[in-house]
Amino acid sequence: MKNRLGNASALIFALLSGLIFGLGLILAGMANPAKVLAFLDLAGWWDPSLGLVMGGAIAVGLIAFKIAGKRSSSFLGLPMNLPTSRMIDKRLVVGGLVFGIGWGLVGICPAPAFVLLGTGSVKGIVFLVAMLIGMGLFELFEIYCKSKQASTKS
Template sequence: MQVFASLLAGLVFGLGLIVSGMANPAKVLGFLDLAGAWDPSLAFVMGGAIAVGAIAFFIARNRLVSLLGTPMQLPTSRAIDRRLVGGSLLFGIGWGIAGFCPGPGLVALGMGEVKALVFVVAMLAGMGLWVLFEARAGVSK
């Protein structure tokens, strides 16, 4: 049941990325190009998602278990440190280069786009490198 709920959430998330235009890198770059002909659409994606998400997270906040009885696993870290800032900056640079963030990369891969496959493989390589770095540094969580 948990696996089915997960599949459904992924599917609805993916449909949202397609409907919103987020799955199209050209659209994303049009949003990130403030100095060019700016397309503000993606601000509406965030607005719509957060308006609905906020209600769900408000309900979830005081629950100890999910509706399927699994433990609530919300992040507890509050650290605003070099890792958070540096990692987010690196991610933003990568996002700005191609217009892909992780979700849209996977959805475009599902459309059979070879370029999305290249992006996703490189992204997995980046994640794998980080796992290796962390293991070597001995701070793996």
């Protein structure tokens, strides 16, 4: 029973976290692709707002992750899933560089894409569907890489 309750509260807090995240994006203006592009347009009429969004989020996050780093389980008793990889490899750098190109083309990144779906924006939904296809293509690419590795080993 306790376990069931634990699962239920985990789901409720996941929903609540997603909701607060989305409200934060809307309030910050990050759900508006034109405002994101205005931040990325250093040589035009520059809107520095997005920098403050990152700053505000990180200021709060620094404290939470400091606490989280000292714990082995969450306050709900769930395992603490903090990333352990420290490797700075080609994937990280190339992935980041290419991600910035896609982001800079239209001003939409993954979280705001879901918020745009909630607003009913047709253009937002088109982006979201393409993004999900892109993520699916990555899974196929991973399968391809693994099979290639396996065949070179044998």
